[in-house]
Amino acid sequence: MEHALEQAFFSRDTIIVAEQLIGCLLVRKLPGLDRPLIVRINETEAYKGAEDPASHAHRGMTARNRAMFGPPGRLYVYFTYGMHHCMNIVTEQAGVPGAVLLRGAAVLSGIDEIRKLRKVDAKVKDRVLLNGPAKLTQGLAVDLQDNEYDVCSKAPSGNGTGLWILPPDPHHYALPIQRTGRIGISKAQDFPWRFVAILN
DNA sequence: AGGCCGATGCTCT
């Protein structure tokens, strides 16, 4: 394994982290799989604290959003709509809420296992397998058990579970990035805090 | 290609 992104990467302004996570590789190790699942992040959104009306942390810390106030580099996973999970990487510094929602990715390795986890039939195209925040968590088997997991901790050896992030592949051209308003929210839709890789 | 809607249960007021 190459060296994963360290805490210093995440301990910065949430918007910077959201933009720089585009093109990074998300690596997921699952029990019983000899090879990790690897995807390239292509859509993110930044969420902050009191100044962000759309953020779970807008009105302070609660049992659910506690991870957003903790140290950077950990996961903030929450359950929504009675059936879906969404995953964030915590940013800023301990005591200052912030997180980047991972909204979409392209599969680089482990396509068969990811298709199985997504429970899709053979007609579904690779391109749409992980193009949504709840599809991403389902396809990588991330749920509330992973809340507050430290993505900067050492990857597990053997057949344990782990998750970490690698910088963009240096052999790959940098992806052009589009910046837009966040989607799926009812407040602060004008904040341009969503980043999307322009593919092809 | 895009809009509407139901599913389904937790969180916060």
Added chain:
DNA sequence: GAGCATCGGCCTC
């Protein structure tokens, strides 16, 4: 009790 950082199916254009 209302709303939800969603998804997939079904409908119309």
